[in-house]
Amino acid sequence: MKRNRPDLAKRRFERQFSYFSARLPVMERLRKPGSTIARISIGILLIIGGLLAILPVLNVWMIPLGLLILAIDLPLLQGPVTRLIIFGRRKIGNLRRLWFRRGA
Structure with a gap:
């Protein structure tokens, strides 16, 4: 059975919200x-x-957090905010790996 796109977006949003909470x-x-x-x-x-x-x-760091809080009441923001937060977390993780690999 195919999942609805809005359900997937809502679950992704919930995961990011629980990460911050x-x-x-x-x-x-x-x-x-x-x-x-x-x-x-x-x-x-x-x-x-x-x-x-x-x-x-x-x-x-306050900008994505503020957008995440606004996205609770504005479902239109949930998809873009979730993608922005996931993108940012991946980039920060990559930078951390590079930084610690360089220092070793």
Whole structure:
């Protein structure tokens, strides 16, 4: 039986969300149904903070996290955000392997 494309995209999104929520427990609290306004405002603030990456505390890591939080309420973003996060995680993993191989 063929799987629906939306089901596959939803499962990929859920896997990426669980990856981040394992590292940031507050993400699970944001998933509650009544916190839509909080999710949208936190997502937008994270994206804006990520764009201000020249400051020491704020950095580029905030952009995908903000998009991931916004994608909870905007299903249209789930596919592109999931692909962006998977792409970024693969690139970071490749860079880490190269870095540690070079240092050995």
